[in-house]
Amino acid sequence: MPGLVSIYDLTRRDMEEIFEDTEKRLNAQPRKELSGKIVSLAFFEPSTRTYLSFETAAKKLGAEVIGFTGEEAISVAKGESLADTVRMLENYSDIIVMRHRFDGAAKFASRVTSKPVINAGDGKHEHPTQTLIDLFTVRRNFGYIDNLTFGLLGDLKYARVVNSLLRGLKAFKPKLVYLISPEPLAARREILEELNYPYKEVREPHDVIGEVDVLYVTRIQKERFVDEQEYERVKESYKVDLRLVEQMKKDAIILHALPRVQEIDRRVDKDKRAKYFEQASYGVPIRMSVLVKYGVERA
Amino acid sequence: MSSATLTVSKIRNGTVIDHIPAGRSLAVLKVLGITGYEGLRIAILMNVESKKLGRKDIVKIEDKVVDEREASIISLIAPEATINIVRDFNVVEKRNLRLPETIKGLLKCPNPLCVTNNDPEALSEFVKVSEKPLRLRCVYCDTYLNEADVLRQVVGQ
Numbered sequence: 001m002p003g004l005v006s007i008y009d010l011t012r013r014d015m016e017e018i019f020e021d022t023e024k025r026l027n028a029q030p031r032k033e034l035s036g037k038i039v040s041l042a043f044f045e046p047s048t049r050t051y052l053s054f055e056t057a058a059k060k061l062g063a064e065v066i067g068f069t070g071e072e073a074i075s076v077a078k079g080e081s082l083a084d085t086v087r088m089l090e091n092y093s094d095i096i097v098m099r100h101r102f103d104g105a106a107k108f109a110s111r112v113t114s115k116p117v118i119n120a121g122d123g124k125h126e127h128p129t130q131t132l133i134d135l136f137t138v139r140r141n142f143g144y145i146d147n148l149t150f151g152l153l154g155d156l157k158y159a160r161v162v163n164s165l166l167r168g169l170k171a172f173k174p175k176l177v178y179l180i181s182p183e184p185l186a187a188r189r190e191i192l193e194e195l196n197y198p199y200k201e202v203r204e205p206h207d208v209i210g211e212v213d214v215l216y217v218t219r220i221q222k223e224r225f226v227d228e229q230e231y232e233r234v235k236e237s238y239k240v241d242l243r244l245v246e247q248m249k250k251d252a253i254i255l256h257a258l259p260r261v262q263e264i265d266r267r268v269d270k271d272k273r274a275k276y277f278e279q280a281s282y283g284v285p286i287r288m289s290v291l292v293k294y295g296v297e298r299a
Numbered sequence: 300m301s302s303a304t305l306t307v308s309k310i311r312n313g314t315v316i317d318h319i320p321a322g323r324s325l326a327v328l329k330v331l332g333i334t335g336y337e338g339l340r341i342a343i344l345m346n347v348e349s350k351k352l353g354r355k356d357i358v359k360i361e362d363k364v365v366d367e368r369e370a371s372i373i374s375l376i377a378p379e380a381t382i383n384i385v386r387d388f389n390v391v392e393k394r395n396l397r398l399p400e401t402i403k404g405l406l407k408c409p410n411p412l413c414v415t416n417n418d419p420e421a422l423s424e425f426v427k428v429s430e431k432p433l434r435l436r437c438v439y440c441d442t443y444l445n446e447a448d449v450l451r452q453v454v455g456q
Contacts (some may be wrong), residue, residue, distance in 0.1 A: 083420040104414040104439025108421045123412050125440050190441045226411075 003095070003116030003294050005106045007128040007164045012171035018289045019136050025285040032062030033292050040093035041067030042085070043120070044077070044100040049258060050120050050130075053283035054097050057291055060284070066092060069099075086112045095295045098122075116294040124158045124224045130257050131164040133286045135172075137279040138214055141253050146173040151212035153180045153205055154238055154263060156187035158224035161257045163191050165216065170196050178208045182237040184230060185220070205238065209247045215240070217256045217263055217276075241265040248273060255279050307342045313361040315383040315390075316373065321346050323377055324356035326454040330372045331365065339363055352379065372405065374398045375449050378430060401426050402435065406444060406452055413440040 004010070010018070039058040043051050051069050058065045068076050077085050082105060089096050090113040098106050099120040106119035106126075121127040138145050150169070156162045156179055166187065169177065177199040179187050186201060202208055209215070217240055225231040240254065245268055248254075256264060256276040268274050319327055324343050333339065340361040349355035365373070365382055373380055374396035384392040404422045408415050415423040415437070425435035425444060433446040 081420055082414070082418045100414075101412070102414040102417050103410060103412050103442075104421075104437070107439050108414045108418065112420070122414075123440070188441075190436065190443055 003110055003118050004128050004290060005110050005117060005119045006126050007131045007168040009128070010132075010168075010171075015132065015135065015168070015171060018132055018286070018293065019139055021289040021292070022136055022282065022285045025288055030060040030062075030288065034058065034061035034063035034295050037063045037095070037295055038093040039063045039065050039067075039095045039097060039291065039295070040089045041065060041069070041120075042073075042089055042096060042098045042100075043067065043069035044073040044082075044098070044105075045121070046070030047099055047121070049280070049283070050099065054118075054120060054287050054291075057284045057287035061288055061291060061295075063094075063291070063295070067097075082108065083112045086117075089113070090115050095291060118290060118294060121160055124160050124163075124221065126164045126167075127160040127257075128164050128168070129287055129290055130161045131168040132290065133279060133282050134161070134165055134216065134255060134257070135168060136282050136286055137255060137275060138253070140278075140282075141275060142213070145169075147175050148213040149176045149178070149211050150174055150214045150216060151178040151180055151205070151208060152187075152216045152218070153240070154218035155185045155220045155234075156181045156218070157185045158221035159218040162187060162216075162218060166191055166195060170194070173197065176200065176211075178202055178212065180205050180208065180238075182234050184234050185237075205240075205244055206247065209244055210249065213249065213252050215248065215252060215254045217254065217260070219256075219259065219261055219263055236262065239263055239265060240268055242267055242271075245271055245273065307344060307359065309388050310340075310342075310359050310361045310385055311388055312386050313359065313363055313384075314365045315385060316358045316360075316365070316377075317355070317381045317383065318349065318352060318379050319356040319358065319377045320352065320379070321354035321356055324358050326376055326450070327356075327358055327373055327380075329454050330376065331360075331369055333360070370394060370396055371399045371402070372453070375402070375406075375433070376453055378433065398427055398430055398433075401438075406435070406449065408437045408440060408442055409444060409448060410437065410440050410442040413437060413442065415439055 055065050086109045095116050097118045097120050100122050103123035103125040106122045110117040174197045179201045252273050253275045254273050258280055342359040344357040346354045380396050382394040383390045402425045408423050415421045424438045428434040428436050435444040
């Protein structure tokens, strides 16, 4: 059964409904909308932030949570195929939230099970709930998403959040999207060819930073590099520091899906344009809204 | 066609695959699983003149009817080929090849971290992006396959 495997599974209207629903949740006492349901969190790849935010979201909605993450996953699977593990989870739960290191794993799982699958990150491919968090943060800060200039900075090749964000923006009308990265970390051609809005690839953030409304910074995805030497060559190739931030518009915002390593100078945290902690705070309410959408409406 | 008729007689029953890109007839036989030891009478014409292609290959196979699945594999490496089914020296069916919209199980995704390369049940699946030039997209990880990749995979070239 299709769940939320790619951001393409949601139309603009779907996304706006999720944003409006999330908005209502921000200051409201959670209701037990998923009471009696079991949410399984199948994190075949280690994660703290996403795992805990899904777990918190499910518990606030009154659902039971079963799951595993990281090393435990190896023991759960014991060499078992992904399909068989998914079939087991299908028997135990109403919704399967899955993270996996293989590209396309969530889509494959969704074809194996009749239960909705929520993709919590598949390899370097997609991470749709993060995109909902990103776009919701933009919407909260500007009041809208259309007609803004975005600057996506960093590892645009291996960061799944970039693929989902670029795809998610197709439902809106960005004025321009700058893709700022060293050449070896440029965005995938396959994704760029799909885009229906203007974009420009640039190498230097200083060249365009003054035009950007939303600066979206990504971590270099060390774990996705096949070649370690390639990683060594690019690992410190960009950094958001006070000098760069000074050139930004006064009302621009800086986002980052976190965790960060060294790509944002900690002194930037105090700048009022730094919105990544606010962005992280929307993880739980957005995921509550997603769980309700797939756990109640489609049950 | 003059050079073809000069050297090869008509077949009574079987399949004539025409308009194969020059030099690819052996690859076509390979994807059909024909090694030469099956005992089938086969004529291979290579690099003969063609109005449409300049030069082309032709394969005539006696007593074998190429089926739909085989035809779709041929379409990957010889998209403009035509298949004529012959009975009693007459063409009884003329098939233009059409690249299928989806190709399942046949090709391998070039992305080593695609789920289809890592789970025994995850069968590869590609959708057609364009025919000319040939481009296919993995439905799981969105990686593209181009004509050179397909040729390499199908015929090991």
